[in-house]
Amino acid sequence: MAIIKGIGASPGIAIGRALVIKKQVAEVTGAALRDEDEIQSEIAKFKKAVQSSVDEVEVIKHNLLAAGDESAAEILETQIELLQDEQIKDDVIEKIAAEKKNANDAVIEVIDGAVEIFSTMKDEYFSARAADVQDAGDRILKHINKSFSSKQIIPENTIIIAKDIAPTDTVTMDITRVCGFATQAGGKTSHAAIIARAKDIAAVVGCGSELTVIQNDDIVIVDGLDGTIIVNPSAGEVATYTQKKKELAEKAALLKKLKNVKAITRDEVAINLFANIANAADMEDSLNYGAEGSGLLRTELLFMGRDALPTEDEQFEFYKNVALKANGKPVIVRTLDIGGDKHLPYFNLPAEQNPFLGYRAIRICLDRKDIFAAQLKAILRASVFGDLAIMFPMISNVQELRQAKQALEEAKQELSTQQVAFNTNIQVGIMIEIPSAAVTADILAKEVDFFSIGTNDLCQYTLAVDRMSEQVKHLYDPFNPGVLRLIQNVIDQGNKHKIHTGMCGEMAGDTGATLLLLGMGLTDFSMSASAIPYVKNIINNASMATARQICADVMAMSSSQDIINYLQQVTKQ
């Protein structure tokens, strides 16, 4: 038995069998084929492996399409084409027939050769295709060597153990039977953590190299609440955690019952609880948790995982689908927020010393007017299918906001000239995530319909902390009194100017912060859909009077540790 500590990234408890995901490497056997029969049998083996690989990807693609994830499905078309590539096929068969190599060795040599060609290319996009070719080769090899592809299908109650989980892994992995994640790298906001929360999978991230002790089929307990991993637990521990899991499930079921109950404090102040979403499927899903709309539709996914910019029409379809799924409920569409840690393979962003302080989000959009105009027109066109609002990210001053609004006016005019219908009164707001914007909220409030506080970036910019940096991430702290004062100012100014003030950062879904934010006067909370019932439960059991008192107490405290301890204590009551 071993206990490993990490960061609890998605609440829940999972007990299951470990599946250790690592890049499996096939080795050259060096075997020489003896006769024509063996040659024919190896060729047949290769062809069968290609077919099985294609079938496998087709199934994944089918599932993605069924889930409405068309852009992810499209990536797989390229994979299918590479698996069936005539040149690869000819070269492999040639190696088997003429050089008498077995299928495994022939595929390894052909793929290695092709990967070499791509990886030495100067163009960044084409050079990155080496990974696609390697991926195709690995998949074929997995089917040739059935022995080392331990499990094609992920069995029920699987706990994925990996170094990290990348966006592409979650596209190709069937995670419906996964009950837990444990990763060596990552933090609360890494991709693995976000996916886990979205899919209700218990997760502990940032466990470090200790995680390597876990072998396939080890029994593992993942406690995503306090960030603990227990490897091969005793019978007693299994019993304890099974009980804990049961209690959690009961609580979750109870909270789900709150779905159709409004979020209203005891003294009858109505609060809006929204979901952060990335596509139409998320929108639909979030309604099951009682979301009253979406306070943040991220549009990056529409631009990622593909090899060219989406056209205005493609974007229109995407926004329209979300609007339709929202069923009349409001949806705030955030314009493209790339740069920082999010890159597009087909859009060459300059390498920068400090990408988070560099060319990103609205800065790119105001520079690349073509990209911005296409997105704005697409959102406007979709605005007749629902209650869409537009939100600009990374605004640091009023000039940027005016330029962005000017671009929106131009987009509107172009559509009017073409007699295309759109909502002429579409609401416009901004993300408050740069300290200068938070400090000048009084100035910005006069020019927008709403604010949405992005606590993740606001916190990292205010505290000068890169939340991905292992050495300093402990300083990343939304309860730092400096951050709280900025948030308070934004809410005060928003309320004073009678514009909606919401929050769409992680803090909005943190039950430990709910009473404080309520007391500060926040009325719109947007979070992961699964957090909505928990936050609602707290709101419905609180009164504004208490929340204001809690807020006053917190604002008088000098250290975040005192604040966190105090909030934990009052939240429990």
Added chain:
Amino acid sequence: MITKDYLIAAAEGLHARPATNLIRLAKKYKSTASLSKGDKTVKLNSMLNILSLALKGGDAITIIVEGEDEAEAAAAIDIFFTEELKNL
């Protein structure tokens, strides 16, 4: 045999997604279609070969089509390069 010159109209170049469409289009015909850039010529039946040419926006290429249905195939490929590629 039909040959025709084109300039790659997509700013990003001939990336994996349009290449996938091009291969699938060429496969519909019995004729053999090839693409030349400089002194390199590859058949339009291999993603690997097309991508290995690393075709960028504005690159000059030649398409060669040969076979019983070459007129139809060349016409379809013509539409791909002159119209579709820009919108992919």
